[in-house]
Amino acid sequence: MKRTIVFVCAMVASGSVFSEGKSHWGYSGHEGPNHWASLSADNFACSGKNQSPINLSGFIESELIPIAFNYSNGGYEILNNGHTVQVNYKKGSSIKIDGTTFNLLQFHFHAPSENHINGHSYPLEAHLVHADNNGNLAVVAVMFKEGAANKGLTKAWAMMPKYEGDKHLLSAMVPVDDILPKERDYYRFNGSLTTPPCSEGVRWLVMKQEVTASEEQINAFKHVLHEPNNRPLQAINARAILK
Ligand SMILES: [Zn+2]
Numbered sequence: 001m002k003r004t005i006v007f008v009c010a011m012v013a014s015g016s017v018f019s020e021g022k023s024h025w026g027y028s029g030h031e032g033p034n035h036w037a038s039l040s041a042d043n044f045a046c047s048g049k050n051q052s053p054i055n056l057s058g059f060i061e062s063e064l065i066p067i068a069f070n071y072s073n074g075g076y077e078i079l080n081n082g083h084t085v086q087v088n089y090k091k092g093s094s095i096k097i098d099g100t101t102f103n104l105l106q107f108h109f110h111a112p113s114e115n116h117i118n119g120h121s122y123p124l125e126a127h128l129v130h131a132d133n134n135g136n137l138a139v140v141a142v143m144f145k146e147g148a149a150n151k152g153l154t155k156a157w158a159m160m161p162k163y164e165g166d167k168h169l170l171s172a173m174v175p176v177d178d179i180l181p182k183e184r185d186y187y188r189f190n191g192s193l194t195t196p197p198c199s200e201g202v203r204w205l206v207m208k209q210e211v212t213a214s215e216e217q218i219n220a221f222k223h224v225l226h227e228p229n230n231r232p233l234q235a236i237n238a239r240a241i242l243k
Pocket of ligand 1: 110194
């Protein structure tokens with residue numbers, strides 16, 4: 001069984017075949033970001049005008065209302081889907097913004113960061129994915145710089161899913177608060193999923209304060225992904241970036 005998974009992973013890494021049961025895309029070559037819109041009719045939004053990630057700059061001063069965080073401990077499962085490493089979250093954690101409750105579904109990572117802030121790229125970025133009852137999405141993004149080990153990553157990486165398709169229950173649940181900064185001021189813009197189908201209408205809430213991860217923690221993630229999993233910066237077009 002293990003041997004099969006390794007084999008599939010090796011083929012996917014070479015970009016030569018389709019993986020089982022999902023539309024195939026990647027971060028380089030003919031399946032890379034420049035081709036996502038043409039890989040499938042479902043990906044039409046990838047060529048849209050409100051795409052993520054972006055370089056956050058040219059901010060508009062704004063009285064942003066604090067995000068109301070209602071998080072409890074609940075990261076229970078970790079998986080490798082070939083595009084990222086993701087921690088699935090138990091029901092019952094949410095944020096409130098614009099008078100609407102968005103439930104935390106999962107968080108996952110990109111190395112290097114997808115969004116830039118004032119032209120600055122970070123070695124790692126976490127995306128905390130939330131949905132309201134109508135399926136609208138809100139993503140809280142956290143930037144990591146290299147420094148002290150992050151205790152949330154220590155718990156999650158203890159069960160690192162090394163190969164595409166691997167999924168493990170976490171022996172110690174990961175509280176999402178462990179990967180968030182103390183200060184929760186944020187930048188805000190309208191964007192999209194950063195992976196196919198690149199659906200727009202996503203509320204992006206990027207933490208201003210970064211957190212740290214150790215060099216070993218960052219390298220452990222890069223090692224299982226085989227290639228950088230950051231979509232290139234997208235044009236801002238007519239959007240405002242609020243701070
Ligand atoms: Zn992401």
